Amino acid sequence: MYFRTGLQHVIVISDAKVYRELIGMRAGIYSDRPPSEVGDLISGGRRSVLMPYGTRWRMVRRIFTNVLTAKKCDGYVPFQELESLATIHNMLHEPKGYAHELHRYALSVARTVAFGKRVPTSLSQFASEIREVMENFSKAMTPGKYLFEAIPILRKLPRFAQPWLKELEKFKNLELSFALKCYRDAVRQAELHPNRPCMAREVKAEMEKAQEEDEVQASSTCMEILGAGSETTASALHFTILALATHPEVVKKAHHELDHVIGQDRFPTWADEPNLPYIRAIIKENQRWRSISPMSFPHYTSKDDVYNGYYIPKNCVVRVNHWMMHSNDERYSNPEKFDPERFINHTQSAAASANAVDASGRDHFSYGGGKRVCPGIHLAERSLFMMTSRMLQTFKFGRPLDPKSGTPRELTVEDIGGQLEATCEDAREGPQAEEKILQPLPELRSKIRCSGTRPQCSTCLRRGATCEYPNPRMSPRRGDPSPNLDDHPQADCFTPPADFSEGAASLDGQQEAAQGPSPSSELFTSAGSLLPLAFTSLDGEGAPNYPAPIGLEQNEGDLVFNFGGLSPDWIFSLFDPCSHLDTFSLPANYQMLDEPVFPITAQDSSPNAQEPPVKYSARQGPHLDNWLLSTAGTNYTQSLIIPQLGGDSDRSLRHGSHFQMPKVKEAQRSQLLNSAQTILERPLWEAVSLANFPSKAKLDHCIDLFFVNFRPPISFIHRPTLNPATISEVLLLSIVAIGARFSSMSGATIFANSIAELNRRILLLMNEQDPSNRYSEDYLTAQLLQATHGRASGHRILFGHSRDLRSTLVRHAREAGLFQEPKPRQTAPEDGSATTESRWLVWVAAERQRRLGWAIYDLDATVGVLHNERPAFSIGDMALSLPDEDACWEAPTAHSWMALRPWQPSHENRIEFRKAARECFYHSLADNVQLSDDQHLHVITVTLCRFLWSMKELQGSPLMDAVPEDWPLVNHKRTLLNKLDQFLTCPEALKANKDDGILRIIVERLLIIHLCHLYGAGDLMDWLMPLLRAAGQHKEARARMSKWGREDGVRLRQVAYHSAQILALSRSFPFNSPCESFYAFYAGAALWCATVLLGESEPGIDTESCNDDDSHQVTVLQLDAFHPLDGEEYGEVHRWLCEGGRARVGLFGVPRLGSKESRVQILQGTLRILQNMRIWELSKGFSEFIRKLITAESKSH
Known part of the structure; x- marks a missing residue:
């Protein structure tokens, strides 16, 4: 739903699928918050709930997620268990104040986690102060209360003209002083007692780790746990009581499950949660039925977006209507009914459900989603389970009774605003004439209130604890005030086990047994057998007097399972438990129209064309915006701990096997364990010696040689702004390794391979230690250089790594949004308000990312013709515009860059890739797109090459056996080849008039085009490689070669011509590019096959010596000559290619093509070309194959 309030665009989402796509899959756009002048004023911009999406928010969010992981929240469970016992006790003895007690429980759990102290009563000083702070915040944030919230410019008025400042600054100072006081006290106590839980200590450590020494921010972060966590938990528990009081059939089923699973001698614990599916279903249904957040906190779009054909502008408020989603009768049948049965088979945790890939897999939406999902979801899930299960274990729930008539009063779900009270009765039967909502079960009441001697219960027997019960004289009477736990912080609750350290039994590590029992002990000795053995007391304002029990110690290196891993999104975002819901940026050419939401019209295109996937879903793959390309993630280490599988006597082990198979023996198990241990203890690599690492001067020399000699068709490293001191080490090593190849120093080749191997290992370790590295610009650039280097290095390990790295590199680049049109990382207006230097740097950053995307695309697209392998990249995902001209890219200064384009802003006249590709075939677009830049022609050539290889693959598939004979696949291939030929030149x-840089690109384009003709010649390149590996002796391939030569004479002659052209280009225009040896090798091999077949099947070719009298009747053709395409010489060659006829065909070093001598002559000429390629050692490997073929060919004649 869309509406406007003044100038503000507002969208309300009420559909789960749309919610998952926008808030979850495109979280990088929808994670911002609307500007809040009031919120910034009273909180100083430090509340993460109001904080705009950016670096600071990610830092605070990372702290939240690190201190509230599922594993760390497991460590807080014992404190939640004790607080729940205190709450149950107080509800029994003060039933009319149960609502305040639920608030005290939620607040005490939050304070224990955040500051290491309890909240003993709802009337304590801390409770009063936090209540005042929260009320002030609620008052201040009331919509419409302050005019300057709607008109921010009023903040620029003089102070006397802003009457609201006095009140808001009072709120701010109160909140700041309160937060700092709590935080400083918690940090001080944490230093004295390091084993106690204290989130303040961990927040301080996390901020120091992030180099953020901001005490105010740390205190505000801790306070958010109290404010948000306590209120939401308490509200959810109130709704739980409402639901249970109005649905007795639900309470009955819950009691049955608890009696069956737990029994009546103990309370449920968090460990029982998997075995209590109905209790879990009650909690999930309660959060759906009465969501604590019917309407989400507003989101704010950080950039323009398009969804399902509708345009969503930047700075648009987006609200999520949880109530409507929870009331959708298509998703939840009979949504008004409180029906836990709908979630009875929903076994996922709250976090796992919130991160579900499919929106239909979520239970409810109360925890939010995307990057703003509730950070305390693990803590809240445990708190709700603890109280819900224990209230159901302790109480019956029913309608209140009329005090006069004794009949049940009417109670409906609409009574949420009413004043409900809870009273207790001593037995299940015999209702009394008073209001009763919560009624204790008799068996639990006997456990809590019994004053006689009882036998030891089964729970205490299992735990080895003494079952103790309170002295009736010490039990508080009904109506007495709740005991103040602050008065007795050291009291023992029960007898600790024999191995329990006495030092841990009291607050200061000292026993004060002389004090004897205290009123606070009544609280827990009444259910002493239900307490964890490691706990002896709960104090009030002092720190909790209980260390984490055995098995719950926190190890920061432990493997933490993030439930985002259940989603394919987690594949791209492990670096940060909350930043994995980021997304890409749309192209920057969407313009804001009068109406913010409108259908997108289709582009003019061919009737057979369809729009690319990026048109409809610009957020492919993982969700990282391309600003992340300049962000280095935080490093972390993962240690793997194999969790326990089931128990020692799990019931599953009692069942028989489904199949009669040999059983695993203990010796095999031991061998498996020993093998795993041995492999893990063995180093992955041998030690690396860096004693000969080059000096600074030699490193500078290699970097210089890199920029002089390594000139790819699309340059992607900006030399004018490159600073070795600011780029990453892996990128610098990649540059040094390639630059060293062009050095005349001794050992340069071995050194280059060694540096590349060292860098390969570093890249692998970086990826393992911190997966976020894979999305940084330097890391991707280094991988691209590694892949290019390894492809031509001639080093077996580097070559194999290059082939493996290509698909990984494409995937990571796509996940990082590198194939989406980059937006400037900072605003640089095109008017005179920005300096030339700043505009240039912004342009360089965007252009560098654009060129890096195209260079990766080039690497992947050419793998078809260089390796005869399927490319990994889908062309439909490409949304980049073509790169700017090289002259601008290589401009050494900002002003030289500006001088090249004084009339044109940096973003204008960009050529869209899709339009440029279509222009090749639909000339109606020619007026709009003019391809004159050789870089652009290279991109289009590579793209057509990619299409051609796909057609070759399709032509060789089994599908061709089933399609009609007139299926025009061959015609399509011919069309592509004809279009490629239009890019040929002499x-x-x-x-004479092109510099080496331009000529290098042109020659590369010509090599690709000529090689495409070899791949377009049927299955030539499929059987040629096996034939070469067998030195020409592969029988099946040889037979196929002969048959292929007889099938089409025109095709055979064209292969000979294009192979000769490749050899001529490699011989006459070598530029030491990494792929030159590929072209020469393939061309020499194909020409060898062609000359064999021409001698056998082309009677018109003059293969023997001719009489001088007949020489005038024979056309002499030189296949490797560079003729102008419109000249007479090329016309004769073209005529022979198409029609054949009598001719004397030759090339450099081969006077008569097709003669027996020409077979060896061609191979020898190819060998000489390869031997002259001395920079990249892959040519040596190709040379060895040619030598073997020469030897075999010489023996056969």
Whole structure:
């Protein structure tokens, strides 16, 4: 739903699927908050709930997630168990104040976690102070209360003209002083007692780790746990009581489950949660039925977006209507009914459900979603289970009785605003004439209130504890005030086990047994057998007097299972438990129209064309915005701990096997364990010696050689702004390794391979230690250089790594949003308000990312013709515009860059890739797109090459056996080849007026085009490689070669021509590019096959010596000559290619193609070309194959 309030656009989401797509999958756009002048004023911009999405928010959010992980919340469970016992006790003895007691429970749990202290009563000083702070915040944030919230410019008025400042600053000072007091006291106590839980200590450590020494921010972060966590938990528990009081059938089923699973001699614990599906279902249904957040806190779009054809503008408020989603009768049948049965089979935890891939898999939406999902979800889940299960274990729930008539009064779910009271009776039967909502079960009441001698219960027997019961004289009477736990902070509750350390039994590590029992002991000795053995007391304002029990110690290195891993989204965002819901950016050319939501019209295109996937879903794969390309994630270490599988006598082990198979023996188990241990203890690599690491001067020399000699078709490293001191080490090592290859120093080749291998190991370790590295710009650039280096290095390990790295690199680049049009990382207006230097740097950053995306695309697209493998990238995902011209890219200064384009802003006249590709075939677009830049022509050539390889693959698939014979696949291939031929040119005519940089790109394009003709010649390249590996002796391939030559004479002659052209280009225009050896090797091999077949199947070719009298009748053709395409010489060659006829065909070093001697001559010429390629050692490997083929060919003649 869309509406406007003044100038503000507002969208309300009421559909779960839309909610998952926008808030979850595109969280990078929808995680911002609307500006809040009031919120910033009273909190100083430190509340994460109001904080805008950015670096500071991510830092605070990371702290939240690190201190509230599922594992760490397991460590807080014992304190929640004790607080729940205190709450049950107080509700029994003060039933009319149960609502305040629920608030005290939630607040005490939150305070224990945050500051290491309890809240003993709802009337304590801390409770009063936090209540005042929260009320002030609620008052201040009331919509419409302050005019300057709607008109922010009023904040610029003089102070006397802002009457609201006095009140808001009072709120701010009160909150700040209260938060700092609690935080400082907690940190001081944590230093004295390091074994006690205290989130303040962990927040302080996390902020120091992040190099953020901000005490105010740390205190505000801790206070948010109290404010948000306590109120929401208490409200949810109030709704639980309302639901149970109005649905007796639910209470009956819950009692039955508890009696069956737990029994009546203990309370449920968190460990019982998996065995209590109905209790879990009650909690989930309660959060759906009466959500604590019917309407979410407003989100705010940080950039323009498009969803399902509708345009959503930047700075649009987006609200999520949880109430409508929970009331959707298509999702929840009979949604008004409180029916836990709908979740009885929902076994996922709250976090796992919140991160479900499919919106239909979620239980409810009360915890929010996306990057703003509730950070305390694990703590809240445990708190709700503890109180809900224990209230059901202790009480019956029913309608209140009329005090006069004794009949049940009417109670409906609409009574949420009424004043409900809870009273207790001593037995299940015999209702009394008073209001009763909570009624204790008799068996639990006997456990809590019994004053006689009782036998030891089964729970205490299992735990080895003494079952103790209170002295009736010490039990508080009904109506007495609740005991103040502050008065007796050291009291023992029960007898500790023999191995319990006395030092841990009291607050200061000292026993004060002389004090004897205290009123506070009545609280817990009444259910002493239900308490964890490691706990002896609960104090009030002092720190909790109980260390974490055995098995719950926190190890920060333990493997923490983040439930985002259940989603494919987690595949791209482990670096940060909350930043994995980021997303990409849309192209920057969407313009804000009068109406913010409108259908997008289809582009003019061919009737057979369909829009690319990126058109409809610009958020492919993981969810990282491309600002992350310049962000280095935080490092962390994962240690793997194999969790226990079941118990020692699990019931599953009692069942028989489904199949009669040999059983695992103990010796095999031991061998498996020993093998795993041995492999893990063995180092992955041998030690690396860095004694000969080059000096600074040599490193500078290698970097210089890199920029002089390594000139890819699309340059992606900006030399004018490159600073070795600011780039990452892996990128610097990649540059040094390639630069060293061009050095004349001794050992340069071995050194280059060694540095590349060292860098390969570092890259692997970086990825393992911190997966967020894979999305940084430097890391991706280093991987691209590694892949390029390894492809041509001739080093077996580096070559294999290069092939493996390509698909990984494409995936990581797509996940990082690198194939989406980058937006400037900072605003740089095109008018005179920005300096030339700042505009240039912004342009360089965006252009560098754009070029990096195209360079990765080039690496992947050419794998088809260089390796005869399927590319990993889908062209439909490409949303980049074509790169700017090289002259601008290589401009050494900002002003030289500006001088090249004084009339044009940096973002104008960009050529869209899709339009440029269509222009090749639909000339109606020619007026809008003019391809003259050689970089652009290279991109289009590589793209057509990619299409051609896909058609070759399709032509060789089994599908071709089932399609009609007139299926125009061959015609499509011919169309692509004809279009590629339009990009051919004569290099000889260009070398006089083109510099080496441009000529290098042109030659690369010509090599690709000629090689495409080899891949377009049927299955030539499929059987050629096996034939070469067998030195020409592979029988099946040889037979296929002969058959292939007889099938189409035109195709055979064209292969000979294009192979000769490749060899000529490799011989006449070598530029030491990494892929040159591929072209020469394939061309030499294909030409060898062609000359064999031409001698056998082309009678018109003059393969023997001719008489001088007949020479005038024979056309002499030189296949490797560079003729102008519109000249007469090329016309004769073209005529022979198409029609054949009598001709004397030759090339450099081969006078007569097709003669027996020409077979060896071609191979020898190819060998000489490869031997002259001395920079990249892959040519040596190709040379060895050619030598073997020469030897085999010489023996056969």
